[in-house]
Amino acid sequence: MRYVFYAKGHPNITSKHRSTFEITKDKEIGKAADCIIGVGSQISMEDFPMELKKAIAKKNATIKVLLKTENAEDEITGKGHPDLTLDHPTDIVCRKSDYICDRTLMIKADKAACDLKRELIEDLKKGSDLRVKIIIK
Numbered sequence: 001m002r003y004v005f006y007a008k009g010h011p012n013i014t015s016k017h018r019s020t021f022e023i024t025k026d027k028e029i030g031k032a033a034d035c036i037i038g039v040g041s042q043i044s045m046e047d048f049p050m051e052l053k054k055a056i057a058k059k060n061a062t063i064k065v066l067l068k069t070e071n072a073e074d075e076i077t078g079k080g081h082p083d084l085t086l087d088h089p090t091d092i093v094c095r096k097s098d099y100i101c102d103r104t105l106m107i108k109a110d111k112a113a114c115d116l117k118r119e120l121i122e123d124l125k126k127g128s129d130l131r132v133k134i135i136i137k
Contacts, residue, residue: 001055001136003048007038009069009124019097021076021113023132025090035093035113037067037121038130045086045105055136056080056105063106065094066133067116069123074116078106080136105134 007023015021017035027040045053055061061080067073076094083100091103098107124130 001052003052003134005041005043005132007041007130007132009126009128009130010036010039011125011127013037013121013124015113015116015121015124017113019112020093020095021109021111021116022094022103023092023130037113037116037124038132041092041132044088044090045092045103046089048086052134052136053086056086056134057082057084062137064135064137065106065109066131066135067120068131068133069120069128071123071128072117072119074111074120076109076111076116078109081107 012029012031014034020035021037022035023038023041025041029036065076085102088103092105093103094106094109096109
């Protein structure tokens with residue numbers, strides 16, 4: 001299953017967080033928001049189709065998130081879990097840990113904000129469009 005949505009970059013993106021990255025519907029962020037890599041998202045997890053939520057919440061679901069800007073792309077792989085509620089109204093968070101809350105899209109991700117390709121982050125700091133593709137296996 002595949003699902004695509006869009007967000008934007010922002011001048012305050014620092015991408016320094018060591019255990020998560022986040023995409024939010026919020027349009028503004030401060031420099032302290034070091035996990036946020038995309039703002040002004042078209043959707044939140046509460047907007048996800050039920051079929052997508054069910055696929056993510058399967059015990060052995062493997063989730064790939066493909067991030068793409070005009071000059072760069074990156075791929076993150078993690079796991080789904082039956083306890084994921086996928087219903088936060090603004091935030092989508094991918095975590096290296098196995099911590100679960102209503103903001104969590106996936107756990108045990110192989111990358112956090114600090115691990116993402118610098119070319120991607122430089123595009124996002126300039127306000128580039130961010131294409132987010134979620135693939136569930």
